[in-house]
Amino acid sequence: MPTLLLRDAKILVTQDETRRRIPDGGLFVRNGVIEQVGPTSELPETADRILDGRDMVVLPGLVNTHHHLYQTLTRALPATQDATLFAWLQALYPVWGELTDEAIYVSALIGLAELLLSGCTTTTDHLYLFPNDSTLDAEVRAATELGIRFHPTRGSMSLGQSRGGLPPDRVVQDEETILSDCERVIHRYHHPERYAMLRVGLAPCSPFSVTPTLMRRSAELARRHVGVTLHTHVAETLDEEQFCIEKFGCRPIAYMEDLGWVGPDVWYAHVVHANGAEIRRLAETGTGVAHCPTSNMRLGSGIAPVQAMRAQGVRVGLAVDGSASNDSSHLLAEARQALLLQRVLGGAHAISVAETLDLATLGGAAVLGRDDIGALVPGQAADFIALDLNQLGYAGAAVHDPVGALLLCAPASVAWSVINGRIVVEGGQIPGLDMPALIARHNAIARQMAGGN
Numbered sequence: 325m326p327t328l329l330l331r332d333a334k335i336l337v338t339q340d341e342t343r344r345r346i347p348d349g350g351l352f353v354r355n356g357v358i359e360q361v362g363p364t365s366e367l368p369e370t371a372d373r374i375l376d377g378r379d380m381v382v383l384p385g386l387v388n389t390h391h392h393l394y395q396t397l398t399r400a401l402p403a404t405q406d407a408t409l410f411a412w413l414q415a416l417y418p419v420w421g422e423l424t425d426e427a428i429y430v431s432a433l434i435g436l437a438e439l440l441l442s443g444c445t446t447t448t449d450h451l452y453l454f455p456n457d458s459t460l461d462a463e464v465r466a467a468t469e470l471g472i473r474f475h476p477t478r479g480s481m482s483l484g485q486s487r488g489g490l491p492p493d494r495v496v497q498d499e500e501t502i503l504s505d506c507e508r509v510i511h512r513y514h515h516p517e518r519y520a521m522l523r524v525g526l527a528p529c530s531p532f533s534v535t536p537t538l539m540r541r542s543a544e545l546a547r548r549h550v551g552v553t554l555h556t557h558v559a560e561t562l563d564e565e566q567f568c569i570e571k572f573g574c575r576p577i578a579y580m581e582d583l584g585w586v587g588p589d590v591w592y593a594h595v596v597h598a599n600g601a602e603i604r605r606l607a608e609t610g611t612g613v614a615h616c617p618t619s620n621m622r623l624g625s626g627i628a629p630v631q632a633m634r635a636q637g638v639r640v641g642l643a644v645d646g647s648a649s650n651d652s653s654h655l656l657a658e659a660r661q662a663l664l665l666q667r668v669l670g671g672a673h674a675i676s677v678a679e680t681l682d683l684a685t686l687g688g689a690a691v692l693g694r695d696d697i698g699a700l701v702p703g704q705a706a707d708f709i710a711l712d713l714n715q716l717g718y719a720g721a722a723v724h725d726p727v728g729a730l731l732l733c734a735p736a737s738v739a740w741s742v743i744n745g746r747i748v749v750e751g752g753q754i755p756g757l758d759m760p761a762l763i764a765r766h767n768a769i770a771r772q773m774a775g776g777n
């Protein structure tokens with residue numbers, strides 16, 4: 325069984341129950357699982373592979389709880405730059421209608437590489453349109469090649485314009501096609517066991533693009549399989565709230581509850597517009613939330629009541645959201661945005677660096693229903709990142725507080741990332757990935773989809 329030793333880290337952030345931080349710390353990994361954590365002097369002296377942690381801060385890998393990887397192809401499109409959500413979607417649907425399996429694979433490599441380099445070790449993705457020959461399989465292949473822990477969700481849209489929905493009919497699918505493909509990907513890729521690298525969720529897109537029947541049938545299908553989760557966009561904008569009140573006679577969260585879409589196996593993206601009673605229902609039902617601060621700012625959607633939700637015991641994680649409303653997949657940058665935005669809402673004491681780190685690690689793990697990631701303690705999966713404190717942006721900060729530096733200074737890239745005991749970022753690079761060639765291939769597809777050559 326292969327072993328890995330990380331030693332001499334300037335500081336090791338465990339995120340254990342007492343939030344212990346260990347100076348001159350390290351950890352010992354066997355077969356992808358953390359066996360020991362502590363001061364370097366108390367760890368074994370040898371291993372199959374030894375990482376030198378001098379000048380490094382080491383922490384659990386960050387968890388991303390909402391994304392649309394394919395949207396890396398449509399970042400910063402001029403027609404969408406100043407749009408609100410519905411106008412943004414209407415400008416993008418026709419471009420996304422040009423997606424192919426190749427486009428999904430290449431964009432997933434780009435988005436996942438960006439996530440890896442920014443400290444993410446576990447991510448979900450929400451792929452909800454399947455034009456041409458597109459499949460979920462393409463992004464699973466990309467994630468498997470890069471070695472990131474992956475929770476793909478098989479998304480869907482069934483309510484086209486001709487039936488009162490927002491998307492054009494040509495990008496929606498019929499319910500039987502959707503449900504049979506959901507069943508197929510569950511059987512092919514879902515692994516409920518501990519330390520699994522792949523788990524599947526089902527994710528009808530939003531109240532304005534999916535029928536109530538499909539919501540109900542998706543929930544029934546997911547709940548016939550152990551550990552298959554449910555995910556959708558809820559309470560993102562006031563337009564959506566208005567849509568729900570007019571069409572269903574209630575606000576979005578009440579609509580979800582009516583459909584059976586609450587519980588510990590469910591998490592929503594956004595929840596910007598929730599009142600006190602709705603937050604209490606999320607807590608009572610165990611329903612989780614993916615907080616997407618940059619996307620909410622970019623689209624002018626509002627400020628999610630993250631601290632109010634956390635105070636009530638709602639599971640809240642952090643998310644970069646789709647790359648076309650961010651327009652980035654940098655998860656450490658997103659943590660900084662979350663901290664800053666909660667302070668716009670509630671003042672300088674609204675959220676601390678430590679609470680923001682909780683959101684990005686343990687919070688995300690809880691949202692994805694995982695008890696084997698999010699902290700560096702024996703028995704957890706060996707998912708950790710290391711950042712070099714001896715770099716320009718941390719000068720004058722890391723000497724005072726290395727962890728504070730990570731969240732308050734300009735977001736940096738990781739030096740190393742280890743996932744399931746395997747080194748996936750080394751010296752700030754992803755081994756074996758030809759980045760210039762990948763970017764060129766991605767840009768060619770992006771140009772073609774937007775109508776260029």
Ligand SMILES: [Zn+2]
Binds near residue numbers: 390
């Ligand atoms: Zn989204």
